[in-house]
Amino acid sequence: MSTVHPPTAGTALPGPRTPAPNASAGQVDAARWPDVAIPPRVSRARRALAAAVVGRALDRLPLRVRYAGTRTAGLGGPLVEIHRPDAFHDRIGAHGLIGFGESYMAGEWDAPDLVGALTVLAAHAGDLIPAPLQRLRRLWAPRHPAAMRNTPDGARSNISSHYDLSNDLFALFLDETLSYSSAVFLGFPARPESLAAAQHRKIDRLLDLAEVRAGTRLLEIGTGWGELALRAAARGADVTTLTLSAEQRELALARAHEAGLADRIRVELRDYREERGTYDAVVSVEMIEAVGAEFWPVYFRTLDARLAPGGRAALQAITMPHERMEAARDTHTWIHKYVFPGGIIPSTDAIEATVRDHTALRPARRDAYGPHYAETLRLWREAFTARAAEVDALGFDATFRRLWTFYLAYSEAGFRAGYLDVQQYLFTKEGTAR
Structure with a gap:
């Protein structure tokens, strides 16, 4: 297990102080x-x-x-x-x-x-x-610390600080698919299906948007723990999936071998900017939030460059109102300090303007699922709270549990208030598919 190392940044006035x-x-x-x-x-x-x-x-x-x-x-x-x-x-x-x-x-x-x-x-x-x-x-x-800029080295450090905490920690509160992004529930809100089924529904919807099928050359930017790659490979796709988390890569590889799909899945410890292949489809789930605003043009240009003519890119992205994004984009926040260093949530305006101004991709569809994320977070938060003793047993203390309780509740509140939303996007590239 990788032990959490919270930031020590912050200056204080000299003199004795009493611990709280x-x-x-x-x-x-x-x-x-x-x-x-x-x-x-x-x-x-x-x-x-x-x-x-x-x-x-x-x-x-x-x-x-x-x-x-x-x-x-x-x-x-x-x-x-x-x-x-x-x-x-x-x-x-x-x-x-x-x-x-x-x-x-x-x-x-x-x-x-x-x-x-x-x-x-x-x-x-x-x-x-x-x-x-x-x-x-x-x-x-x-202001954001310079060390948290999402340069290739900075991005590796930022991603590792969150996703390399411990695979066992995430397994305590995620469902069996190990999906760490918003589910899309059938029957919501009256009688929603199970979280695992809703996560599969989310993944399948993205794969359908990208028209992933047998023989599709698929690039996934942001592996997570591999569930999307597994479901794409089960359709017969040839999958290359990129991550900067060593712990996620290790478990994703193990899951691919266990499922008998290792011959169709390559899990690369690689920055998206370093990829050079050509693909029929690209899928990226809640990865843009970790890119950093200054690198959004690079991110979307990469999608454009990696897609073959006639290709399709399906993205899932958390969003916030544009005016709030502009007000907060340069501010260092509690979430940056303790949870997601270097991250910034885009607006739909920012996403669509970046695609328009920096790529030849064409927006084809956008669907919002904010209330579904609030429900996803509620289930994660309740599972995390119920397994407090197991969190302790992994070596995380009571302050860490309060940190994560606050993070999950804070995020859920954002979606319940409508301050945050989550979108599924489809972008297409002109030309004739192979």
């Missing part, structure tokens, strides 16, 4: 989680400003916020309990939304219905911060 107690498990390990264990020191004026801005926002939201049993705020709704108001405001005053997430990791606040509370916040993401501060965002919001 984790509400669920004693003390935070300061060696493993330095920016969580010890709250930042800020001036009283900065704390007061943070408290005023946060209080103004919360007072106008359908939440019920309780401050250490002393007072309440909000218009009523999901409960948020702030156990240590000073530390909570210090973190937000020093690090904004990164501090908000770190405060949860430290156990300084909680919510019995975490998804419900975060859904309210996600639904008001555009107006939580006063307009004057929004206009000055470039001055106060942290």
Whole structure:
């Protein structure tokens, strides 16, 4: 198992500081989680400003916020309990939304219905911060660290930091297909099918869009743990699939051998920019989010270059509203620091403009499935919570569990609020297929 190594970045004022107690498990390990264990020191004026801005926002939201049993705020709704108001405001005053997430990791606040509370916040993401501060965002919001740029070396490091945590960890909360992307449910929302069946439905739909059949030369960008490659090979396709995760590659190869399909599947530890083959179809599932905005033109030019005339590219992509993407694209966030370094979620406008301006590909179809992702994340989150003891047994501590609980709930809330969506795209290339 690869052990998680959380970032140690972040500067602090000199002087003694007191580690923050984790509400669920004693003390935070300061060696493993330095920016969580010890709250930042800020001036009283900065704390007061943070408290005023946060209080103004919360007072106008359908939440019920309780401050250490002393007072309440909000218009009523999901409960948020702030156990240590000073530390909570210090973190937000020093690090904004990164501090908000770190405060949860430290156990300084909680919510019995975490998804419900975060859904309210996600639904008001555009107006939580006063307009004057929004206009000055470039001055106060942290910028992406240069080390997280998705250059070929940077992309390898970014992908490894998440996907090489442990195959066993992901197997605890994913279904048996080991699919780590939105499912597409039949019968949703009334009586949805099982998660595994819905993951197969998602994969089969993408393969159908790309017209993958016996003899198809298929390139997959972003292997995951190999389920799409397996289903494509079972159709008789010849599959080349690319990943930057050594652990994912190892398991995907083992699964191909176990299924008797190793002769039809090549799993390459290779950056998409390094591929030189020509293919009838390209499929890429929720990989564009890890590309980085500056490399979107390269990514789509690669799809164009790898497709033979008459070829088809099917993509699944998480998206967000264009104006929110533009506001956040240069900002270093809690998700970047602890979950997906170097990532940025595109808008549909950004995807379609990049394809138009940098390729000869033609958009042929787009379908949205945002509520299906909320349901997928709910099932992952509940499975992760139910198997907490097994997560511990793998060597991940209580702070890591709070981190991942927050990440899964935060993501689910984004889709429930409509702040996030997920699309399946089909792009075609003119010419005559072989």
